[in-house]
Amino acid sequence: MSKSRATIGTQRRKELRRQLKRNYSLYFFLLPAAALIGIFCYAPMYGILMAFQNYSPAKGILGSAWVGLKWFRTFFEMPRFWQIVKNTLTVSLYSLVAGFPVPILLALMVNSVKNTKFKKLTQTVTYMPHFISTVVLVGMLSSFLSPRSGFLNQLFAALGGPESLYYMGSAKAFPHLYVWSGIWQNMGWNSIIYLAALSAVDQELHEAAMVDGAGKLKRILHIDLPAILPTMVILLIMNAGSIMSIGYEKVYLMQNDLNVTAAEVISTYVYKIGLGQQQYSYSAAIGLFNNGINFILLIIVNKICKKISGSSLW
Numbered sequence: 364m365s366k367s368r369a370t371i372g373t374q375r376r377k378e379l380r381r382q383l384k385r386n387y388s389l390y391f392f393l394l395p396a397a398a399l400i401g402i403f404c405y406a407p408m409y410g411i412l413m414a415f416q417n418y419s420p421a422k423g424i425l426g427s428a429w430v431g432l433k434w435f436r437t438f439f440e441m442p443r444f445w446q447i448v449k450n451t452l453t454v455s456l457y458s459l460v461a462g463f464p465v466p467i468l469l470a471l472m473v474n475s476v477k478n479t480k481f482k483k484l485t486q487t488v489t490y491m492p493h494f495i496s497t498v499v500l501v502g503m504l505s506s507f508l509s510p511r512s513g514f515l516n517q518l519f520a521a522l523g524g525p526e527s528l529y530y531m532g533s534a535k536a537f538p539h540l541y542v543w544s545g546i547w548q549n550m551g552w553n554s555i556i557y558l559a560a561l562s563a564v565d566q567e568l569h570e571a572a573m574v575d576g577a578g579k580l581k582r583i584l585h586i587d588l589p590a591i592l593p594t595m596v597i598l599l600i601m602n603a604g605s606i607m608s609i610g611y612e613k614v615y616l617m618q619n620d621l622n623v624t625a626a627e628v629i630s631t632y633v634y635k636i637g638l639g640q641q642q643y644s645y646s647a648a649i650g651l652f653n654n655g656i657n658f659i660l661l662i663i664v665n666k667i668c669k670k671i672s673g674s675s676l677w
Contacts, residue, residue, distance in 0.1 A: 385576055414648035429642075436650035454614075455606045457542045463551045463602060467595065470557035486558075491552025493624060501616040505531055505533040532621030533561070541617060556598070560591040596674040604661030607653045629653050 369411035379393065409424070414434060415425040469489065476482040495503075496522060507515040510527040520526045530536045564587060572582050618626040629649060637646030661676075667676035 410604045413644050414651045416644055418644040429563050434645045446628055447632055454538055457538055459602055461542055462546045465546050466553035469550055470554040474561045492548040493552035497612045534622045537625045549617045557591050564590045593674040596668045598673050600665050600668055600676055603664040605658050606660055607656045618633035
């Protein structure tokens with residue numbers, strides 16, 4: 364048994380060397396990507412040690428005192444802990460539930476359009492908002508929702524809504540503004556991958572279904588959706604693995620004293636205490652807790668999707 368395993372191991376090593384010699388030029392092109400990932404993704408993981416230290420920039424990571432789980436307990440015992448976690452989950456789950464189906468629906472509608480010019484125009488119009496910077500987008504929201512001159516405020520008032528309401532300062536309105544502005548900005552860009560998957564669908568399947576009397580809706584349900592289902596599952600798993608991670612830029616720019624009770628999320632809190640108050644160990648501990656939750660969710664959702672649909676990341 365041991366000899367056979369040794370023989371198999373030797374054969375595998377020989378085959379690996381043979382493949383390296385044969386395709387060395389292709390592996391050479393992978394070196395920049397591997398170096399990029401190593402430098403910017405794996406090397407910074409050394410900084411996780413700060414979460415268990417009373418880190419001092421003067422002493423460095425090796426010279427700072429170890430405090431164990433002190434900063435994790437500090438975060439869990441903080442009075443605003445549950446409020447911040449609740450705000451993070453509210454915005455994340457709202458974005459996932461409301462935003463995930465929209466690019467799929469958009470891709471299915473665009474794919475069903477037969478007029479090539481109108482199809483290209485629709486794609487261009489829906490892609491353009493993706494290239495608007497976060498600062499400009501928040502500025503647009505502030506202008507459009509201005510109590511005095513915002514046209515959206517005037518539109519809401521004309522439809523029976525309250526007049527001169529400052530939506531950007533409303534804690535109740537914050538999740539809706541954040542989520543739906545993000546959907547508008549990214550739905551076209553996110554639909555590209557679904558359009559690519561739909562372009563690979565064999566048109567003979569549609570022709571055969573049309574001969575059998577299937578309408579457009581039935582063809583979408585029984586041909587197009589099953590074709591993009593693996594892509595949908597993979598993207599759902601990846602989105603679920605980042606539920607606790609909300610980019611701080613847009614949330615931070617939309618925050619003010621009036622809506623901070625609903626707008627304070629983990630990422631903005633880490634930014635404020637890390638760079639604003641220079642509590643590096645505390646912010647590192649919160650970030651590690653956040654990433655740990657994401658990692659657990661990724662594994663759970665991956666297993667569930669694998670059992671239900673057969674598609675998964677691994």
